[in-house]
Amino acid sequence: MDPQLEKDYLDLVVQVVEKAGKRGVMAEAYLSGSQELNIEVRDQEIEALTVASDRGLGLRVLAGGKVGFAYTTDLSPAALDEVVDRALANAGLATADPFNRLPGSPGGYPELAIYDPDIEATPVADKIEMARKLEREARAFDPRVKITESCCYRDQTYVVALANSQGVAASYRGAYCGLSLFVVAVEGAENQTGFSLQYTLRLKELDAARVGREAAARAVRQLGARRIETQKAAVVFDPYVASNFLSVLASSLTAEAVQKGKSLFKGRVGQKVASDMVSIIDDGRLAGGIATAPFDGEGVPTGRTVLIEGGILRGFLHNTYTAAREGVKSTGNGSRGSFKTTPEVGTTNFFIQPGKLSPEELLKDIERGFYVTEVMGMHTANPVSGDFSVGASGLLIEKGELTRPVRGVAIAGNLIGLLEAVDGVGNDLVFFGATGSPTLRIARMTISG
Amino acid sequence: MLAKEADLMAVLEIALQRGGDFAEIFIERKRITSISCEDDKIERVNSGLDQGAGIRVLAGDRTVYSYTNDISREGLEKAAAQVAAAFQGEAQVKPCAFSRPRPGADFEFRRRPDSVPVEEKVELVQRANKAAREVDPRIRQVTVAYGDVIQEVTIANSEGVLVEDERVRCRLAVNAVASDGKIIQTGYEAAGGLCGFELFEEIDAAELARKAARRAVQMLEARPAPAGKMTVVMAAEAGGTMIHEACGHGLEADLVQKGLSVYAGKKGQQVASPLITVIDDPTLPSKYGSFRFDDEGAPGQRTVLIQNGILQDYMYDYLTARKEKRRSTGNGRRESYQDRPIPRMSNTFIAPGNDDPEEIIRSTARGLLVKKMGGGQVNTTNGDFVFDVAEGYLIQDGKIGPAVRGATLTGNGPEVLRLVDRVGKDLGFSLGTCGKDGQGVPVGDAQPTIRIPEMVVGGILEDEEGE
Known part of the structure; x- marks a missing residue:
């Protein structure tokens, strides 16, 4: 150009x-x-x-x-x-x-x-x-x-x-x-x-x-996949699936959703909303980030906002309007999909902070569980209520090892319950576009088969 | 007209000057109005003009595409030259003289949205907002979104097709949020079609809004859906997401030809219960997926995809039809001038059967009644699909029992369609924006009340005693 x-x-x-x-x-x-x-x-x-x-x-x-x-x-x-x-x-x-x-x-x-x-x-x-x-x-x-x-x-x-x-x-x-x-x-x-x-x-x-x-x-590893019985078990999300869940959470961390009564986190700043291991960050200046830019869709400089730190909710993302309404400063999250839209509150480079364990170490202690590598119908998860029920495929975990492929099952729950049940965060942060997550281990979830 | 015939011809010639066996130009001018109300305020009144052109040249199975916002003759020539630059040879074909095909159906737009004062549209939105809020004190938020689009298109290709068309669409959507202080639930309703503002003479905006609000409140009292296999009855009013996912996508010819569909190579075979007939029909008046011509200038047509369980045909666009030396079924659609056309559904539905819908529920001892479907998704390669249940009830001894929430149903397309054992004589439509290859297009879906003896309900397993 x-x-x-x-x-x-x-x-x-x-x-x-x-x-x-x-x-x-x-x-x-x-x-x-x-x-x-x-x-x-x-x-x-x-x-x-x-x-x-x-x-x-x-x-x-x-x-x-x-x-x-x-x-x-x-x-x-x-x-x-x-x-x-x-x-x-x-x-x-x-x-x-x-x-x-x-x-x-x-x-x-x-x-x-x-x-x-x-x-x-x-x-x-x-x-x-x-x-x-x-x-x-x-x-x-x-x-x-x-x-x-x-x-x-x-x-x-x-x-x-x-x-x-x-x-x-x-x-x-x-x-x-x-x-x-x-x-x-x-x-x-x-x-x-x-x-x-x-x-x-x-x-x-x-x-x-x-x-x-x-x-x-x-x-190749999905060949021969079949259903497993309905059960409650440990579930591990690979970084792609975890990023998909994180995207659904994005809107509830905006001040716009809070001010309009559409956020699960309304009135919970300073409270514990997730497991100690979970920290969620939005960083509009992240080096190498796809969404990195000097200013947002309103001309406000971008910045780094810690939203959840060690499980404690620290704050929300703001544009100029939501900030004015609360008498705070915009976090530089006035985001525009394109020139065709007004600047609404949106995420930039949005991710879960990586932990210390390798993905293998996260699997090691699981007697029987489900390693999820693909979800279907994620867009049907409800960011307002937090309810989700999605189709899933992946691999069965037996005695700490990935044993055989699974498909045609569903996993369901509520996003808040999910964040609280995280009992392991991997050290393998991967970005898919502007949203990123490491591998996440969830203590127990319903798997329908 | 967005360009003169002589200019179109000249641009097609430039596109073909260094090779290729087919050239096409798609010019679009789209005017939109959107109004949204939230927090009891008219927050956004937006209007827009988006115009541009897409030019493609085919050489065998290869496509070269370019688009631009500049629809002056110079702009179009530049884009055509950019396409031609991808070829190294001499011109192989010359564009044919233009002729104008007749549409598959004709539609009348009685009240063009650009003839309706914006004040009247704002009033409609406010009426819906008020109606939803009056339903229950637990309604905490209401979002009402109105949108209209007037899309003018000119489509011309080197085989002599020239089409000028205008598509007019109106839409109203209501999202209500209810909370009892502990949990939040939502309810959604939408209406829309290929039609003018007369839509709101048939659709009562206030009633639509109340329906969304009632669902949000009702879901507060719903229990989490059970987990595991169940008999499922899908009411006609639930909409057609299931058929769209379970077989619609798998019958799009591009996926079939690439070996990406479980329905590939199965023409003439039994792929569903003999009770199942599936039709794609853009010629239905004023549905959301209706059109006179597709986005390649082919007239819209009614295509029987599955008849009494036997696979009859796939949905084709120009390119996939050409590969099989047959005619397009008029399913070549694109989101805008920025996109290449691909085979897409229009209004897709399961044809009504003979059963009394109420009797279908009465004859079901235990199961899940789906009253409203949300979105869905399919993996066409293995046929696995999911769809969301926005409103569901347990069926107990043939009677409608308590409401359940948070369920997705998952199944395998061909398996589920073979299992269907009851088909009602009713038919219910829903509308949506279907996404494929990053392109969203408006579609209609419909089905009668049907029963599936076994599907997996993605619910919550109650914890065992003592845990």
Whole structure:
């Protein structure tokens, strides 16, 4: 991406804020643009190649405590005038709220290493070769790995520019790249899938061999899986499954959910809400983190927030609105899905702090248990009530060893009960995108089979 | 029209100038309005304009794709050149002259949402909010979300297909949160369709909201679902998530062709109970998954997937149909110009049978009655699927017993469909956004009341005495 583009975008958001300011309102303009490359390989041939660019502007206006929002992908002067009109009209219909505010300029932002020039500079041919290698590694791992469901290399370079009537005018450029692989192992009439992925800020860190072998290993070890009887037993979540559970927990750790009575943790700051071994952190400046950025979707500098420390609830994530409502400072978690949405409270790099034991040591003392490597229907877990019931597959643990594959069972409970029942945290923190967790051991859970 | 015919032709020519045997351009202009109310406040009134174009060229099984927000002739030419740059040869085919196919069905949008004052939409949202809050003092929070979309598309390809279409959708969703001070529960209801604002003449927004609120309150008193195998009766009003997951996805031709479906190679075979007929039909008026043309310009059509338990056909898009030298079934859909079309469901349902729904419950000694389904997921490769029970009751001696909460049902698609032993004469629809390959598209699902003699209920095992 042309470095000039970042300057042009910044000029444009400043202009749009001025345009809205002339209509007598406070305003905030957010512009993001990206370039994307996506390579899909099957049987060593390119199945699909996508090269694309995209951008758009979102405008939030504040008039007498009322918020209005509009967005457009058309950046012509006429379209920008229309965006101002629409945002103003929308504000007229909203309910006034004195806590609707825009943050002022913090005076500076941290310099973060989030743009690796190699991502853009590396030729497409090399990236295609990386995707091919990914598939070859999986096939070479075991002859039973016969079908590629999807084998992808992906990268994105992006620019974000933000300005508001309170003096914020800033921009940044970033890039990330990743590999993902889903393969099928075939034996007789049985097919089982396995996957692995890696997203990183540094092209050199991509490890096609590791990702390829891991996906293959996960598929092959599920061959011959069958149900187990309904029982209560120790359950171990691998880092992927544990991260999935952590994602469901995310909304209940936002001040927005607390203020609206939708959080399990409401009124429990300072209390014990999880096992001593559990610490949960959100860090918007984490070195190497996919979600790392100098500022959030409102121009507030990102930071590190300890949410749960040794099982004690320490606090919640805030954006400017929720912070104003409680008279505290925003934690820099005003998060925007894209230019199409207003900044809501959201996580950045969000993870469970690793413990001391290796995954093997966590399994060692388990007489009989269930090691969960995949869950199905995680999106049906209810973040408000904390109730979850999900399909699960993985491996049976007998006398501290992983013995045979299991599928078609369900595990159920409540997230609070789950956090309290954690009796082991691994030392193997792994990130899946911006959410990460080590292996977690749960003392006892119902397994339905 | 989003582009002139001559411009479309020129862009297709550029896309094909260095090789490839098929080119297509999909231009979209989407205007949205969304309104949300929470905390008794109209918090967000948003409107948006998203426009862009996706260009693809096929060369055998290979796809090259590019998209852009710039839908001027220059922008489209640039994107087409970017696609062509992935090829090294000479032009192989020339685009054919355009002709416009007839749609599979025609729909009338009586009140286009852009003709409805936003004030009226806000009033609708407020009415739903008020109704939900009045249901019970234990209702602690209500979120009402209204959304409408007007999507104009122009689709043209090198085989001469040219389609201009407009899709109008409206939707209202209510999420109610109830708490008794100790536990929190939620209730959700949504209505929507390929239709204008006239939807709210048929759907009573206040009643929809009360239904969501009542469910939240009722779930406070529900006990945790039992764990293990049970007979399951699924009421028609529960919606169609089960059929969507148990066989819908497995009948999408891309998964079948890649060997990723348990239904691969089974055309003409018995894959379900003879009581089961499954149909995909985008031509049904005003359902959430309805359309006149799919996103490749193929007319929407009714496709019988399973008839009396025998697998009849899969759902195809252009690319998967071409691989088998047959016609698309008009199931090529995409979330937006940023996505390649893939085979997707539209409105998918189990056809009604002959049984009296109440009698199905009466004749069940013990089991679980599913009154409302939530979301679901399937692993098409082995057929294992799950779906969430948003409202469920125990059936005791043929009568509806106490409510249960927090259950997911899990099963294997072909196994469960073979087991179905009762099919009611009713039919209930639900709507949702179906996710596949990172793309979400609106779908409708439906089923009559059905009974499955055995499924695994993912509940909680009560602790043994003395523990």
